[in-house]
Amino acid sequence: MADITLDLFETEVGKVQLRRGGSGDPLVYLHSAAGEGEGLTFLNELAEHYSVYAPIFPGFNESEGIEQIDDMEDVVFYLLDLLDRLALDAPNVVGLSLGGWMAAELATRYPDRLSSLVLINPAGLYIEGEPIKDIFGRSPAEMAKDLFVDQAHPVAQMMNQMDRAMSDAGSLKDIPFELIAPQLKSMAAAARIGWNPYLHNPKLRRRLQRIKVPTLIVRAESDTLIPAAHTRAYADEIPGAELVEVANAAHMVVMEHPAELAAIIQKFVTTPSASRTSG
Amino acid sequence: MRFFNFHLMPYPSLPEDYDGPAWVTCPNELFDPEVGQKVYNRYLDELVYSDELGFDGVCVNEHHQNAYGLMPSPNLMAAILARQTKNVKIAVIGNALPLYNPPTRVAEEFAMIDNISGGRLIAGFVVGGGPEYYSFSINPAFAREKFAEAHDIIIKAWTEPGPQEYIGKHYKLRFLNTWPRPVQKPHPEVWIPGAGSIETMEFVAKHHYGYMGIPYFHMDVFERTFGMFRDACEREGYEYDPIQAGWLTPIYVAETDAEAREQYEKHFWYFVRRLLPGINVSPPGYTSLRSIQGILKGIGTFAINLKTWDEVMEGHYVAIGSPSTVLEMLEADLERLGTGNLLGLFQLGTLPHDLTMRSLSLFAKEVMPKLRERFPDGKRMLRASGGVA
Numbered sequence: 001m002a003d004i005t006l007d008l009f010e011t012e013v014g015k016v017q018l019r020r021g022g023s024g025d026p027l028v029y030l031h032s033a034a035g036e037g038e039g040l041t042f043l044n045e046l047a048e049h050y051s052v053y054a055p056i057f058p059g060f061n062e063s064e065g066i067e068q069i070d071d072m073e074d075v076v077f078y079l080l081d082l083l084d085r086l087a088l089d090a091p092n093v094v095g096l097s098l099g100g101w102m103a104a105e106l107a108t109r110y111p112d113r114l115s116s117l118v119l120i121n122p123a124g125l126y127i128e129g130e131p132i133k134d135i136f137g138r139s140p141a142e143m144a145k146d147l148f149v150d151q152a153h154p155v156a157q158m159m160n161q162m163d164r165a166m167s168d169a170g171s172l173k174d175i176p177f178e179l180i181a182p183q184l185k186s187m188a189a190a191a192r193i194g195w196n197p198y199l200h201n202p203k204l205r206r207r208l209q210r211i212k213v214p215t216l217i218v219r220a221e222s223d224t225l226i227p228a229a230h231t232r233a234y235a236d237e238i239p240g241a242e243l244v245e246v247a248n249a250a251h252m253v254v255m256e257h258p259a260e261l262a263a264i265i266q267k268f269v270t271t272p273s274a275s276r277t278s279g
Numbered sequence: 280m281r282f283f284n285f286h287l288m289p290y291p292s293l294p295e296d297y298d299g300p301a302w303v304t305c306p307n308e309l310f311d312p313e314v315g316q317k318v319y320n321r322y323l324d325e326l327v328y329s330d331e332l333g334f335d336g337v338c339v340n341e342h343h344q345n346a347y348g349l350m351p352s353p354n355l356m357a358a359i360l361a362r363q364t365k366n367v368k369i370a371v372i373g374n375a376l377p378l379y380n381p382p383t384r385v386a387e388e389f390a391m392i393d394n395i396s397g398g399r400l401i402a403g404f405v406v407g408g409g410p411e412y413y414s415f416s417i418n419p420a421f422a423r424e425k426f427a428e429a430h431d432i433i434i435k436a437w438t439e440p441g442p443q444e445y446i447g448k449h450y451k452l453r454f455l456n457t458w459p460r461p462v463q464k465p466h467p468e469v470w471i472p473g474a475g476s477i478e479t480m481e482f483v484a485k486h487h488y489g490y491m492g493i494p495y496f497h498m499d500v501f502e503r504t505f506g507m508f509r510d511a512c513e514r515e516g517y518e519y520d521p522i523q524a525g526w527l528t529p530i531y532v533a534e535t536d537a538e539a540r541e542q543y544e545k546h547f548w549y550f551v552r553r554l555l556p557g558i559n560v561s562p563p564g565y566t567s568l569r570s571i572q573g574i575l576k577g578i579g580t581f582a583i584n585l586k587t588w589d590e591v592m593e594g595h596y597v598a599i600g601s602p603s604t605v606l607e608m609l610e611a612d613l614e615r616l617g618t619g620n621l622l623g624l625f626q627l628g629t630l631p632h633d634l635t636m637r638s639l640s641l642f643a644k645e646v647m648p649k650l651r652e653r654f655p656d657g658k659r660m661l662r663a664s665g666g667v668a
Binding site: 190191 | 303413416417418419420421560562563564568571572575
């Protein structure tokens with residue numbers, strides 16, 4: 001697998017962590033509210049075929065500048081600035097969950113700044129009767145069930161350990177703060193954008209028809225965090241969008257099936273649009 | 280030393296078989312208006328009684344969608360108390376500023392209470408508890424910013440001639456010109472409660488307000504908290520005045536120590552085991568990382584973790600016993616903490632009316648006068664070193 005390097009990259013809002021690697025057409029990966037990136041082999045898999053850029057959003061991990069971002073409007077301008085500074089005219093953009101929502105917002109407003117769009121279990125929509133489950137107040141053990149099919153996955157195991165520690169407040173102080181801090185930062189940053197309206201933009205759905213680039217929607221079959229109705233709605237509203245389902249996968253499909261997912265993306269992104277069924 | 284009777288106005292009748300949280304998602308079907316109409320009036324009587332007994336003040340506070348405290352609007356209670364009491368200060372601690380939009384509303388209502396009571400209001404401003412951000416769907420990531428702006432708006436409305444303009448990040452008011460204006464000049468005394476967050480202490484210290492330590496922790500945690508507040512005042516370049524600090528603690532007085540525990544213990548456990556669960560949620564972005572790091576050090580001593588009565592007594596979670604025992608405990612604790620205000624929770628959990636009234640009366644007659652003597656107004660209470668061990 002291709003190597004990925006990590007460094008700090010200057011943006012309008014401050015220095016952000018940026019993972020880069022591989023060669024080929026540019027591909028930007030926007031992470032979920034979990035702030036994934038560290039040890040994410042999905043990026044190495046993608047880097048086999050693309051020049052991968054995976055910025056860590058302001059407020060997550062060591063990235064600065066979240067105090068300048070109050071809402072999705074600010075997010076879109078941050079992304080535009082980032083693309084400009086990376087000299088990426090129209091990269092392929094892949095986003096998971098919160099990152100998928102960001103990518104969709106960028107694509108509705110500045111469709112010329114993307115070559116293709118891949119939304120994996122994207123947030124961003126409100127569908128009556130099909131709510132996105134809560135991410136801001138539930139226990140790590142409950143979250144782990146939504147995020148992973150395999151509870152033996154190392155991250156799921158860590159979440160379950162954290163849960164046991166939290167249920168005994170006496171032992172909470174014994175957990176190294178360095179382990180808790182990234183999670184606190186991720187949730188605080190996500191809350192700025194997605195607390196209310198909860199992880200959606202009421203106006204996004206009717207704007208989706210403005211997305212003119214080839215779009216792939218990826219649904220993890222066992223994602224219990226975001227119901228299937230959401231991926232279906234994205235696929236219905238974005239002209240020509242394709243919908244694929246990954247079996248035996250939950251919300252964090254990028255962690256559980258990195259190679260399979262990268263192959264799906266590679267197949268889609270390299271297919272000339274004329275040969276797509278409904279492109 | 281000033282003495283206050285602080286009432287939470289708890290819901291005392293959660294069914295035996297309900298073991299869920301008392302906050303945010305506690306089903307409101309569990310609220311029985313038959314109980315409600317009795318306890319509101321009874322609780323108000325207990326506050327009015329402390330006026331007759333010579334307390335310096337009464338305290339009410341704001342919480343939403345919970346069984347822990349039935350005062351979504353403390354200002355309604357304060358308005359009643361403004362009419363039904365004669366001498367006590369009426370401390371509303373406080374209004375959760377980010378929950379009012381625009382916060383001009385707080386300036387107006389507080390000024391009304393100050394007028395009706397003849398200048399007896401103590402104006403409390405709070406960020407709001409963690410659960411409130413879930414209950415009102417207010418974004419916790421902007422809690423501190425909104426609090427700071429709302430505070431500025433209220434103080435401006437009270438102290439600067441209107442109409443004026445306030446253009447902030449969260450609030451944009453083209454005509455800030457509140458009627459009525461408060462009686463007290465330049466404005467009512469301001470108190471701000473806190474649970475140990477450094478940002479709150481620094482804010483209070485900067486404005487020379489009163490800092491009220493939120494209860495239900497081990498005495499060691501309070502000692503640390505008030506020490507941090509004193510340091511915050513020093514960093515602002517002045518020596519802290521004890522009148523700027525208030526310690527809130529459950530108090531129960533009976534004839535003898537044995538009788539006190541016998542009468543009180545089960546009501547205390549109802550409070551700890553039924554009403555506290557759910558209070559300790561911390562929504563994302565509500566507290567800064569450095570404050571969380573500090574708060575985590577004491578979190579294990581939060582009363583929700585208490586298992587035995589010995590632990591309760593060891594950590595001084597309640598000042599309880601005969602008048603002489605309670606006097607002894609409070610003398611020691613107040614000397615240790617150096618606070619100039621004692622805020623007693625005399626009613627707690629399911630503690631019934633008759634026992635609450637008798638405890639108030641015993642306290643006022645046999646404990647309060649001796650504490651007044653021991654800690655006269657204006658006298659520094661800390662030991663000569665200026666610090667605590």
